[in-house]
Amino acid sequence: xxxxxAxAxAxAAGLGSLxxxxxxxxxxxxxxxxxxxVARHPRAIPSAExxxxxxxxxxxxxDLRRDGRVAIINFFYTRCLALCLAQGSLTERLQQAIEAxxxxxxxxLISISFDPRxxxxxxxxxAVRMGADPDVWQFLSFARPAQRDAALxxxxxxxxxxxxxxFEHNAAFHVVTPDGRLARVFDLDDPGLALSAxxxxxxxxxxxxx
Numbered sequence: 001x002x003x004x005x006a007x008a009x010a011x012a013a014g015l016g017s018l019x020x021x022x023x024x025x026x027x028x029x030x031x032x033x034x035x036x037x038v039a040r041h042p043r044a045i046p047s048a049e050x051x052x053x054x055x056x057x058x059x060x061x062x063d064l065r066r067d068g069r070v071a072i073i074n075f076f077y078t079r080c081l082a083l084c085l086a087q088g089s090l091t092e093r094l095q096q097a098i099e100a101x102x103x104x105x106x107x108x109l110i111s112i113s114f115d116p117r118x119x120x121x122x123x124x125x126x127a128v129r130m131g132a133d134p135d136v137w138q139f140l141s142f143a144r145p146a147q148r149d150a151a152l153x154x155x156x157x158x159x160x161x162x163x164x165x166x167f168e169h170n171a172a173f174h175v176v177t178p179d180g181r182l183a184r185v186f187d188l189d190d191p192g193l194a195l196s197a198x199x200x201x202x203x204x205x206x207x208x209x210x
Contacts, residue, residue: 035184038182038183038185039183042181042182042183043154044180045061045064046150046154050141051142052139060112065180068178069106069107069108069178070106070108070175070176070177070199070202071109071110071176072108072109072173072175072198073109073110073173074091074171074173075111075169076113076114077113077117078115078123079165080166080167088126088129091130092130092131092137093191094109095136095137098136099133104135104136106199107195107202108136109132109136109137111137111138112139113142114142114152114167114169116142117165119141122141123140124139155185157172173188173191174186175194175197178202183197
């Protein structure tokens with residue numbers, strides 16, 4: 001009987017842990033639970049200085065609020081020859097969709113490099129390579145490593161140095177509201193969902209309308 005009781009207690013403990021990790025069994029992974037929590041409780045973007053392709057240094061959170069558009073943000077580095085290029089191609093298609101639907105006054109794209117080697121000329125060249133419209137798609141890099149790490153933590157981006165000056169990293173489309181809050185996170189193979197969420201979040205408020 002004792003071993004049955006011990007087994008039952010162990011099973012209960014395991015189920016409790018799984019319940020917490022899966023957001024009450026509604027999702028199957030810790031990352032999915034994190035994304036669900038972001039959707040329920042948008043997270044403020046921390047203050048971070050970023051370098052633009054034209055050489056300006058901006059405050060990321062301040063720039064988001066000043067611009068007033070919903071932003072779809074992703075992370076990359078210009079020397080990446082695999083994941084980042086695929087991500088860039090998908091982001092270029094998002095740019096085309098934004099312009100085709102006339103959403104450029106409501107939605108913009110931001111790609112942020114986490115590589116400290118990426119300076120303004122690198123960003124400018126990469127923007128040309130990706131066919132970026134500067135009114136829609138902006139390229140930035142973090143100016144301060146400590147601020148970079150804090151921002152990447154909020155976005156859930158993990159960056160691990162690899163041989164030959166490369167990085168191993170995850171990637172996603174992050175929808176950020178004009179008041180500087182991370183509101184939704186989508187896989188790279190769901191750019192349409194990211195755009196739909198951004199469009200919904202950018203819709204004019206009807207509060208108080210007759």
